[in-house]
Amino acid sequence: MVGNDRPKRFTVNFSVKAPNVRNGEHLFVTGSIPELGAWRASDAFQLTLDAATSAWTGSLTVGPETIKFRYFTGYHLNSDSNAEPSLIMSKWETFLSPRYLMPIVEEKDGICKPNLHDEFGYHAGKFMISDGWILTQTQSEILLRIHGSALRFYKTRHVHKHYRLKVAPFDLRQKQELGADDDIEDVADEHTDPGMPSYSSTDIAALLHEDPRYHDQHEDGDLFENGIDYFIYRTQSVAVEYLGFRIEVYGEQEGKWDMIGLAYAMPSSMPGDFGKASLPIMKKNGMPVGKIDVDYLFIRPLKKPHPEQLTQVSYRKHWKKRSTLEVGHRGMGNSYSKFAATRENTLHSLNAAAKKGADYVEFDVQLTKDKVAVVFHDFHVLVSVAKRTPSLLNLTCDADKRQIVDLHEMAVKDLKYEQLRLLHLDHVGHHDIDHKMTKVTGDINEADEFRPFPRLSEALQTVDPDVGFNIEVKYPMMQKDGLHECDNYFERNEVIDIILSDVLNNAGNRRIVFSSFDPDICTMISLKQSKYPVLFLCVGDTTRYVPFLDQRSSTSLTAVNFAAGTGLLGVNFHSEDLLRTRVPVDRANHFGLVSFVWGDDLSTKETLDYFKKTLLVDGIIYDRIGEIEERRNVFLVEREVKKGLFKASPSPTPSRTVSFSSFETANTNSDDSESPRNASPPTPVLHMPSVGSLNISTGSLSVVQPSNVA
Known part of the structure; x- marks a missing residue:
């Protein structure tokens, strides 16, 4: 149909086949137009099972605009007979780029997609399905x-x-x-x-x-x-x-x-x-x-203020296969028990790693007494308390001053944010390591970027946005020696809600991946939000740290099974374990999981090359990034290459017809070029869009009880 005969409204027929749909479950379509809920899962279009074709079908009358959409399976639960039913999402398609159709191009006699069946989870040669997240405040x-x-x-x-x-x-x-x-x-x-x-x-x-x-x-x-x-x-x-x-x-x-x-x-x-x-x-x-x-x-559902969570985009299983990403450990590295040019986990340290070419920076997040999410590694610090003394006038050196000070161990969770910024603090390793290395608190006129305990929201807002964040959520665990890392800690749901609220409100387009040694924390992060992926941090079989009591982290193979079983992106392995055997990485590959590595072994070029070129891990986390070998942020390099290609291409002759490629470009992220690692099971992929650039600084502080890891 042409000219004025073209209808302004079109009929779109949705038809999708999905095996293993349970009794009581339905197929839904969520998409970019109001008729599909405008990406709100709760307002999605419900399909009906056609017994003759075993396909889930439904028709809508729509306008001429391009429609982007995804399928998901779900069902309804009801708290009581007087309440509105709540939609529960079972599984959903999490391709980086959703499906799309163009009614104005694809229609025939006003009808789009006649006699065409989609396959749930399969699109553009890829298979990708994730478990749903907690959609409502009642679930x-x-x-x-x-x-x-x-x-x-x-x-x-x-x-x-x-x-x-x-x-x-x-x-x-x-x-x-x-x-x-x-x-x-x-x-x-x-x-x-x-x-x-x-x-x-x-x-x-x-x-x-x-x-x-x-x-x-x-x-x-x-x-x-x-x-x-x-x-x-x-x-x-x-x-x-x-x-x-x-x-x-x-x-x-x-x-x-x-x-x-x-x-x-x-x-x-x-x-x-x-x-x-x-x-x-x-x-x-x-x-x-x-x-x-x-x-x-x-x-429980995420209760802290956060942007509405939509089905438009998700990186939970999206990972673009490229050369190994390099991640700055606590920014430029552990500064309290090893040498580092700048204090760890400060804005300066994170930005310094970005300037050295880090693709991501890894840092630790925990809560203060007044429930502020701060960047700091250990659960405890040493607080300096002055002894009774007749006079302080004759104290001429630091050694004299240390004689009149007692150090008391306190949990970070028992100190308010302002107290952490004002008190004189030392690291838990104060007595075992050079005192100059264990000072957590710096000079009184030290710039904010060098100070310890930056807020998580501050890091998200001020660190170079081209560098990704690997946010390790700290939660104390029981160790096999019977000691608990930090007793009487905050309730898990509250901790995750505060941290996720900061991230969802401040992350913008930054690439983010979460991780934690607590397997339950990993599960909770993946269920409370729909956007960001999660890695399970694993100590594995170790002689360097006191292992955790939780059986799920006792071996690297068990960690792989946990990540695969619960639908996480992958595992962050301890280098000590992988240097004994590569079997855990091979099993992770079997399940299509992403593999990161952390550990003290990652201090030489030979070891780094083994993990990058032999084991082909997806990410390595190590100290003093960019010092062993000069490097550049891979996302900036890719962006420059892409710009160079566009500049080198001759300008095309303007087309008088509708261009399919223009729709595809609008619908496809620049990094969406991943390929499956193996045929079965399907490979997860993760990529976050790139952004501008930012600054970060470092602070100083001291901690008490060394915790078990990275």
């Missing part, structure tokens, strides 16, 4: 972890090597706790879900199995080896105050599996958002036969 994700020697029985006849476990959620308003007179098998059979429940089905990730990724539970329960296995169960809920879990325990007797008993995790047995519950396992007559230990974690 929470609940994780139960059963691991190690979790099962204990009172009688030897119930002690087996293997058991079968099955976890089922229920709403206390629909199903009451099992009574002593109830038949255990009848309870299992009679349990039915309401028409629109307040909770989802429960997935399982068996971290030590060959495929550690989340999947449906086996109908008869999943095989659990007591003392060995590590199971994570996840459930979504919009009424956690009424949420309980029934845990069925089966044992093998004479070649057949019989139920040994049931355990119930009630709201009263799971106080707070994180903890461990020891639950009695009961027989059908109400008699206890044993106990099961269950760790629990409630992941």
Whole structure:
């Protein structure tokens, strides 16, 4: 149709095939136009299953503008009969560039996409699907972890090597706790879900199995080896105050599996958002036969102020394959226990690394007593307190002054932001290292950029925007020697909310990747926001540090399984482990994960080259970047090359027709040229758009208790 005959409105037919869609789930289309929700998942267009074609279909009447869109799977939960249902996103397409169509070009007789089927997760030769994030303020994700020697029985006849476990959620308003007179098998059979429940089905990730990724539970329960296995169960809920879990325990007797008993995790047995519950396992007559230990974690929605989170763009699984990125450790390096030209984790140190050609800078973030997110590594500092003395007039040198000062160890979390900026502080290694290296606090007239404890928001606003940030979220953990890094710390949800609010409000177009040694922190960051990727930091098998008690970080291979199982971007390995064996990197590649490396070994050109040229890791984090070998920021180099290509190209003759390439350019990020690492499973990719340039400075301070890592 031409001229005035062209209709102003067009019919777009959406049709997508998606395997393994669960009962109660639907396919949705989210996109750039109001009819598709303007990238708001809650306002997305719901498709209907066509039984004849097994495709999810739907039609819309739209205008002539180009439409960008993505598919996602989801379902609704309802907290009670009087409330509006809440949309829960199960999985969504996270290609850097979304799908698009141009009605004005693609229409035929006013209809677009007739008889065309899309494949969920496949687009432009790539496969990329991520788990959804927490969309609404009513939704929470609940994780139960059963691991190690979790099962204990009172009688030897119930002690087996293997058991079968099955976890089922229920709403206390629909199903009451099992009574002593109830038949255990009848309870299992009679349990039915309401028409629109307040909770989802429960997935399982068996971290030590060959495929550690989340999947449906086996109908008869999943095989659990007591003392060995590590199971994570996840459930979504919009009424956690009424949420309980029934845990069925089966044992093998004479070649057949019989139920040994049931355990119930009630709201009263799971106080707070994180903890461990020891639950009695009961027989059908109400008699206890044993106990099961269950760790629990409630992941709440992001409650601090932040921009609206849309489906327009996500870097959670996007990683452009290029030469190894080089990351400045704490800016220009560890300054309190090693030599560095500038104080670590200061604005000056971060900007100095940027000037030396760092692609990213890595730094640590934690909270002060008044809940300010600051850049600092150790959980403790030494505070200088003056002793009683008759006179200070005759003190002529630093040595004399140190004689009249006591050093008291305090947690950063117990000092307000202004106190950290005003007090005289030393590093925890004060007595073991040259005193000049351990001074955290600098001179009184030191410029702000050189001072320790810069705010996270300040770093985001003032550091060169062309350098990416690897933000390590500090959260204290229990060590294998029985010592906790920092007791009575802030609640996990609160810590993550404050840090994410700072990042989402101030990051702009900066490339950002999060990391943490606490695996639960990694999971929470990935669930509370839709934009940025997460790496699991791993100490692994080490002789240099006290290892953590958490089994998920005990070996590099377990760390890979955890990252793959929970949908993280990848793993940040400890160099000590990888210099013994490359197997963890090979397994990470098998799952399409990104591999970074940190560690004291990364101090020579030979070692750096081994990781860059032999293991082909995606990123290396090391001290004194740009001193061993001069370098330039790879993103600036790529930008200059691209500009040079455009300048060298002759100007094309203006076209009188619609240009497909112009739409593609508008829809494609300049770094979106990644290719899969292997055919199966699909490779994640990450790239963040480049920006202008910025400045950063360093501060000085001292810390007390050395923490376990980078």
